[in-house]
Amino acid sequence: MASAAEQLAANLNLGVLSKATELKQRIWFTLGALIVYRLGTYIPVPGVDASVMAQMLHQNGGGILGMFDMFSGGALGRMTVFALNIMPYISASIIIQLMTAAMPSLEALKKEGQQGQIKINQYTRYLTVAIALVQSYGISLGLESMHGAAGQAVVHPGMGFLFTAVVTLTGGTMFLMWVGEQITARGVGNGTSLIIMAGIVANLPSAMASLLELGHTGALSTVFIIGFFFLAIAVIGFIVFMERAYRRVPVQYPKRQVGNRMFGGDSTHMPLKINTSGVIPPIFASSILLIPATVAGFSGGAAGAGWLQYISATLAPGSILYMVVYAAMILFFSFFYTAVVFNPQETADNLKKYGGFVPGIRPGTATADYFDFVLTRLTVVGGIYLVAVCLLPQILITDYGLPFYFGGTSILIVVSVMMDTVTQIQSHLLAHQYEGLIRKSRAKARR
Numbered sequence: 001m002a003s004a005a006e007q008l009a010a011n012l013n014l015g016v017l018s019k020a021t022e023l024k025q026r027i028w029f030t031l032g033a034l035i036v037y038r039l040g041t042y043i044p045v046p047g048v049d050a051s052v053m054a055q056m057l058h059q060n061g062g063g064i065l066g067m068f069d070m071f072s073g074g075a076l077g078r079m080t081v082f083a084l085n086i087m088p089y090i091s092a093s094i095i096i097q098l099m100t101a102a103m104p105s106l107e108a109l110k111k112e113g114q115q116g117q118i119k120i121n122q123y124t125r126y127l128t129v130a131i132a133l134v135q136s137y138g139i140s141l142g143l144e145s146m147h148g149a150a151g152q153a154v155v156h157p158g159m160g161f162l163f164t165a166v167v168t169l170t171g172g173t174m175f176l177m178w179v180g181e182q183i184t185a186r187g188v189g190n191g192t193s194l195i196i197m198a199g200i201v202a203n204l205p206s207a208m209a210s211l212l213e214l215g216h217t218g219a220l221s222t223v224f225i226i227g228f229f230f231l232a233i234a235v236i237g238f239i240v241f242m243e244r245a246y247r248r249v250p251v252q253y254p255k256r257q258v259g260n261r262m263f264g265g266d267s268t269h270m271p272l273k274i275n276t277s278g279v280i281p282p283i284f285a286s287s288i289l290l291i292p293a294t295v296a297g298f299s300g301g302a303a304g305a306g307w308l309q310y311i312s313a314t315l316a317p318g319s320i321l322y323m324v325v326y327a328a329m330i331l332f333f334s335f336f337y338t339a340v341v342f343n344p345q346e347t348a349d350n351l352k353k354y355g356g357f358v359p360g361i362r363p364g365t366a367t368a369d370y371f372d373f374v375l376t377r378l379t380v381v382g383g384i385y386l387v388a389v390c391l392l393p394q395i396l397i398t399d400y401g402l403p404f405y406f407g408g409t410s411i412l413i414v415v416s417v418m419m420d421t422v423t424q425i426q427s428h429l430l431a432h433q434y435e436g437l438i439r440k441s442r443a444k445a446r447r
Contacts, residue, residue, distance in 0.1 A: 038173075041199075047159075048143060053078070053146070071196055072084075072086055074202065081171070085173070087171065117315070197414050211225065235392065239389060243273075247271070248272075249270040272375060276375070281334045281337060282412065323391060326391070330387050345369035346364070352364055
């Protein structure tokens with residue numbers, strides 16, 4: 001028995017070691033691509049005075065620009081070639097996903113399998129270019145009108161600058177989109193998510209330094225800072241628990257006879273995530289709520305902007321009304337996006353097509369209604385979980401002046417991406433172990 005156990009362990013180690021080179025290459029490729037991304041966040045757009053842009057962002061950092069600068073790892077504040085980051089691609093992906101649920105032609109493409117997915121990906125790239133062009137043109141026009149204490153943001157405004165800035169910013173976004181696809185195909189994890197996470201994590205050291213500086217100056221007590229770190233660990237653990245939580249819906253496949261052989265009769269389950277919508281609801285809610293503050297900050301004391309200033313002051317982050325509207329929008333987008341990504345009728349039809357059924361539920365419409373009932377209850381729990389995770393850091397930011405990077409959205413993104421990446425690494429290792437065992441058994445069979 002001991003020799004058999006040792007032999008099995010040797011086989012597992014052989015499988016891991018023989019394929020560890022491939023996994024190492026994937027990890028090194030991912031790290032190299034992220035380093036290239038971080039280097040690009042320091043290459044400035046030609047003709048822009050970065051100090052003026054940094055000053056304007058500091059004045060309006062509480063708006064949507066501050067959130068986008070957090071996602072871009074400070075590239076927007078420095079106005080570099082990656083200032084738009086990968087956000088146009090994410091916006092395009094969400095729009096195409098929404099259109100797929102609304103347009104029968106795109107829905108038919110989705111059902112065509114790999115070929116249909118290739119066409120949908122191509123449409124997503126085209127839409128990414130269009131969104132990047134519009135956003136880069138808007139940013140370029142805004143830069144020409146910016147003036148700070150150090151002077152004008154654009155050294156030589158005009159058509160030459162507009163053309164250069166639009167091409168540079170759009171090209172940077174398309175390059176990041178390509179890098180993200182390469183990471184997904186040749187690296188470890190989802191490339192787009194890793195790029196966003198890298199931008200957030202890159203600014204965490206400065207945020208930590210700001211937090212410790214608040215403790216050094218006496219603005220925050222040492223007990224509070226220690227308590228904050230313990231609270232952060234507890235919140236991260238809670239996020240991990242909720243993101244891994246599933247409702248297992250039992251599924252039964254009946255037995256069927258083909259010739260002289262009997263097939264089927266299997267019992268399995270369909271996992272339904274509690275948080276099906278992911279981090280999309282907080283991002284949508286934050287973006288919409290921060291738009292009035294951003295526009296009001298850039299309008300200054302312009303005539304006719306009084307109503308905008310009033311809305312911005314009423315929905316100021318940290319106010320009771322802001323918290324209530326923020327929570328309500330997170331719940332709304334949780335239900336809305338869950339309805340987009342999960343179609344109960346389509347799932348029930350596919351289950352019926354392959355002979356599966358939920359025990360005690362009739363196939364077809366009754367199964368679809370059951371899925372809708374279960375998913376609605378799960379979404380309520382998932383929406384409350386997102387509200388709790390997002391409002392708690394917002395309260396700490398408002399009442400104690402914690403840095404913006406400790407917001408709930410950033411924590412959700414970092415933890416979710418890290419979990420997905422670790423899961424993929426474990427899948428690679430498990431596959432390598434199985435391959436080692438199969439190769440060893442084949443070698444014994446040849447003998």
